Structures are given as structure tokens and as C-alpha cells.
Amino acid sequence: VIAHVDHGKSTLTDALVSKAGIxxxxxxxxxxxxxxxxxxxxxxxxxxxxxxxxxFEYAPSELAAGLNPxxxxxxxxxxxxxxxxIDSPGHVDFSSEVTA
Numbered sequence: 001v002i003a004h005v006d007h008g009k010s011t012l013t014d015a016l017v018s019k020a021g022i023x024x025x026x027x028x029x030x031x032x033x034x035x036x037x038x039x040x041x042x043x044x045x046x047x048x049x050x051x052x053x054x055x056f057e058y059a060p061s062e063l064a065a066g067l068n069p070x071x072x073x074x075x076x077x078x079x080x081x082x083x084x085x086i087d088s089p090g091h092v093d094f095s096s097e098v099t100a
Contacts, residue, residue, distance in 0.1 A: 005090035010046055013087040020054040034087040046089040056081045
């Protein structure tokens with residue numbers, strides 16, 4: 001996840017981590033799950049890039065098929081996804097972490 005400082009990279013990451021069932025929905029956005037260092041938690045900024053793998057299973061619904069006619073619904077069949085996510089710093093002082 002790459003964006004400018006204070007544009008919600010860690011908040012988006014928390015939301016995805018919550019959707020994967022790793023943290024509660026209530027904690028998403030405030031947990032800063034990938035900010036593992038004490039100084040990151042204290043300053044509320046990401047300093048070091050942190051990677052995480054998230055596993056999702058998705059069963060296409062009739063709603064999804066209605067929004068996208070190309071989606072085929074097969075009852076009982078789920079699609080499985082492994083998402084490798086890297087939460088990166090947005091502040092220019094830590095840009096070397098983004099390119100590392």
C-alpha cells in the first residue's frame with residue numbers, strides 16, 4: 001500500500017486484517033496492526049514497511065452477479081485468495097523503506 005502521509009494506508013490495512021478475522025471490526029482503524037514498533041504506535045506513523053499475508057474465501061453472491069454480469073454463481077463454490085500486503089510509510093523521511 002503506497003500513498004502520501006495521512007492518506008489511510010494503515011487504516012486500510014487494519015480494515016483488511018479485520019476482514020480476514022485477525023482483529024475485531026471494532027479495533028480496525030485504531031489498532032495499527034502492522035505498526036509493530038513502540039515508536040510507530042506512540043507517534044501514530046509507519047516508519048518501517050511491514051508485510052502480512054491475508055487469506056480470504058469469497059462466494060460470489062447474486063448481488064455481485066447483478067453488479068457485474070460476468071460473475072457466475074455456483075452454489076457451494078468459493079474462490080480462495082492469498083493476498084500479500086505491505087504497509088509502507090508515507091512520510092518522505094522514511095522513503096527508503098518504500099523502495100527497499
